Amino acid sequence: MTVRNKRLYLEDLTVSFDGFKALNKLTLYVEPGEMLCIIGPNGAGKTTMMDVITGKTRPDSGTAWFGDGINLLQLSEPEIVAAGIGRKFQKPTVFEQLTVFENLELALAGCRSFLKTLRARITAAQHRRIDEVLDIIGLWEHRESLGRILAHGQKQWLEIGMLLMQNPELLLVDEPVAGMTPHEIERTSELLLSLAGEHSVVVVEHDMAFVRSIAKRVTVLHEGSVIAEGDMDKVQNDPKVIEVYLGV
Amino acid sequence: MNGGKQEPGLWSRTTLVARKGDGRFDRGSKWFLAALALVAIAVPILNQAVPASSPFHLSAFGITLIGKYLCYGMLALAVDLIWGYCGILSLGHAAFFSLGGYAMGMYLMRQIGPRGVYGDPILPDFMVFLNYKSLPWFWYGFNHFVFALLMMLLVPALLALVFGWFAFRSRVTGVYFSIITQALTYALMLAFFRNNMGFGGNNGFTDFKDILGFDLHSDRTHVVLLVITAIALAASYVACRAIVESRAGRVVLAIRDAESRTRFLGYPVESFKLWLFVFSGIVAGIAGALYVPQIGIINPSEFAPINSIEAVIWVAVGGRGTLYGAVVGAILVNYAKTYLTGAFPEVWLYALGALFVLVTLLLPRGIVGLLPASGRRRSGGKINERMEMQTPSDVAIEKVNVKE
Numbered sequence: 001m002t003v004r005n006k007r008l009y010l011e012d013l014t015v016s017f018d019g020f021k022a023l024n025k026l027t028l029y030v031e032p033g034e035m036l037c038i039i040g041p042n043g044a045g046k047t048t049m050m051d052v053i054t055g056k057t058r059p060d061s062g063t064a065w066f067g068d069g070i071n072l073l074q075l076s077e078p079e080i081v082a083a084g085i086g087r088k089f090q091k092p093t094v095f096e097q098l099t100v101f102e103n104l105e106l107a108l109a110g111c112r113s114f115l116k117t118l119r120a121r122i123t124a125a126q127h128r129r130i131d132e133v134l135d136i137i138g139l140w141e142h143r144e145s146l147g148r149i150l151a152h153g154q155k156q157w158l159e160i161g162m163l164l165m166q167n168p169e170l171l172l173v174d175e176p177v178a179g180m181t182p183h184e185i186e187r188t189s190e191l192l193l194s195l196a197g198e199h200s201v202v203v204v205e206h207d208m209a210f211v212r213s214i215a216k217r218v219t220v221l222h223e224g225s226v227i228a229e230g231d232m233d234k235v236q237n238d239p240k241v242i243e244v245y246l247g248v
Numbered sequence: 249m250n251g252g253k254q255e256p257g258l259w260s261r262t263t264l265v266a267r268k269g270d271g272r273f274d275r276g277s278k279w280f281l282a283a284l285a286l287v288a289i290a291v292p293i294l295n296q297a298v299p300a301s302s303p304f305h306l307s308a309f310g311i312t313l314i315g316k317y318l319c320y321g322m323l324a325l326a327v328d329l330i331w332g333y334c335g336i337l338s339l340g341h342a343a344f345f346s347l348g349g350y351a352m353g354m355y356l357m358r359q360i361g362p363r364g365v366y367g368d369p370i371l372p373d374f375m376v377f378l379n380y381k382s383l384p385w386f387w388y389g390f391n392h393f394v395f396a397l398l399m400m401l402l403v404p405a406l407l408a409l410v411f412g413w414f415a416f417r418s419r420v421t422g423v424y425f426s427i428i429t430q431a432l433t434y435a436l437m438l439a440f441f442r443n444n445m446g447f448g449g450n451n452g453f454t455d456f457k458d459i460l461g462f463d464l465h466s467d468r469t470h471v472v473l474l475v476i477t478a479i480a481l482a483a484s485y486v487a488c489r490a491i492v493e494s495r496a497g498r499v500v501l502a503i504r505d506a507e508s509r510t511r512f513l514g515y516p517v518e519s520f521k522l523w524l525f526v527f528s529g530i531v532a533g534i535a536g537a538l539y540v541p542q543i544g545i546i547n548p549s550e551f552a553p554i555n556s557i558e559a560v561i562w563v564a565v566g567g568r569g570t571l572y573g574a575v576v577g578a579i580l581v582n583y584a585k586t587y588l589t590g591a592f593p594e595v596w597l598y599a600l601g602a603l604f605v606l607v608t609l610l611l612p613r614g615i616v617g618l619l620p621a622s623g624r625r626r627s628g629g630k631i632n633e634r635m636e637m638q639t640p641s642d643v644a645i646e647k648v649n650v651k652e
Contacts, residue, residue, distance in 0.1 A: 078514060093509045095502045102498050112514050114523040117496040
């Protein structure tokens with residue numbers, strides 16, 4: 001393939017489950033440092049697409065490249081995480097009996113065996129990285145709080161912070177604002193916008209107001225393919241999109 | 249300390265400030281270790297220096313009792329390490345305790361030599377009685393203390409390794425794990441009851457004479473054994489505390505609370521469980537090895553499923569997830585058992601059951617949960633400080649800010 005300096009290339013991806021095509025020749029690119037929002041009605045293939053990128057589902061045909069050198073279809077799930085793709089699932093799971101600081105500590109890259117963690121000490125650089133992430137996710141004041149006393153929104157931010165500890169080049173974020181208060185939604189959009197630039201961020205979301213507030217580029221999926229692409233205004237005025245999704 | 253955004257450039261000027269509190273003990277641990285030291289000092293004095301006529305004299309019976317409680321405390325510690333911190337409820341920990349005890353018992357039997365009832369220089373009495381012609385191969389080497397000591401550690405460790413490897417690899421968790429550990433200890437009990445296993449059948453081992461040449465009938469030997477037990481308990485405690493306070497300990501807590509999330513972060517969950525289980529088995533084995541010379545007997549009833557369940561009750565009563573709570577629970581429940589089985593023998597099992605129900609309902613954090621500021625493992629405000637130290641230019645910046 002030719003080098004085009006994109007962060008992620010998905011080309012002609014097809015996935016079928018018992019004849020139902022969850023993805024139908026999906027082609028989509030993510031630019032380095034870009035914030036891309038993906039919207040689409042239920043069953044449009046958003047989650048399946050995330051599953052293919054993270055190695056959970058294998059496509060029937062098509063290609064998926066991470067940058068210009070890594071073929072995602074040949075890597076296992078942990079290898080894809082190590083290559084620099086982090087995924088935040090819909091439901092936040094943080095370690096409830098550990099402090100915010102300790103949650104981030106466990107997410108640090110490196111050191112995974114029992115004997116190594118037995119002797120592991122936080123280095124100055126690692127401590128700085130944790131402090132940095134605490135600032136980014138706005139939980140510096142709560143660094144000593146146990147995970148279980150955090151509010152729903154704070155748990156989501158902590159989980160994003162745990163992804164950041166591994167310094168992923170591409171962040172996949174699944175419905176980050178579901179169940180959040182308006183104030184939390186506002187903070188979350190600030191957080192995600194601050195991440196774009198350094199990381200490529202792909203957000204799947206239903207909340208239109210939220211998508212409008214963060215997205216420069218929106219991609220609309222329908223029945224496993226891209227039907228429209230562009231800024232929010234362009235997409236919202238696209239007759240095909242109005243027909244299948246906005247339903248006006 | 250500023251809580252806001254740091255300018256990236258500032259980090260290049262920061263220097264390391266060590267995390268406070270590393271390597272030091274929390275208050276509960278200090279009290280616990282101090283109390284153990286007190287026992288190790290007071291018992292020899294009260295027994296050896298205080299005359300037998302004084303009401304403060306500690307009898308041989310008293311020493312044995314305290315020594316027994318300390319051994320049970322060690323078993324409880326082993327149970328708490330895996331149950332309280334990793335959520336693995338083993339209902340078979342008495343198996344490791346008993347195997348350690350049997351290894352010690354085999355050494356003590358070989359020490360008897362020709363002083364047995366039948367006077368055989370090699371074969372223990374029960375083998376002569378059962379018409380053994382020669383010593384079974386697995387008894388070789390047990391006349392050497394160092395070899396026996398090695399077996400006291402290795403045999404429980406090996407059982408924990410093999411059993412744990414199969415169980416954790418197959419992702420056996422929760423109540424299913426508890427049930428197969430019950431089956432494990434029950435199977436071992438039935439095996440050890442058989443005469444032709446070569447471990448003395450239902451009589452087990454008894455009538456020990458001496459250990460390393462020291463007479464097991466003298467108070468002095470028992471005092472020394474008790475002090476060694478206290479030291480072993482303190483050492484196990486410190487080792488367990490070091491594990492749970494390390495990053496490995498935090499991974500273990502993470503496994504307890506969200507196993508698949510921990511796996512998703514890349515930690516090999518099964519291997520963490522296995523290491524912890526093997527270590528716990530070794531601690532239980534040492535406890536059993538120290539128990540046998542003090543009590544003077546080991547037989548298959550030590551493997552009984554009820555023993556393992558009782559150990560879990562001690563931990564629940566004392567307060568799980570604290571380590572010292574487990575030891576406190578073991579000592580208090582066993583003291584109650586000693587008293588009640590003497591005063592009202594038929595009441596004991598009901599009292600034990602009632603105790604377990606009441607503690608579960610009213611004191612979910614156990615007895616030590618009643619103490620102020622205990623319960624949650626905490627090593628002090630070690631992460632309150634940012635990794636930064638003021639440099640002259642920072643101070644200058646602050647002064648400017650103050651002027652504004």
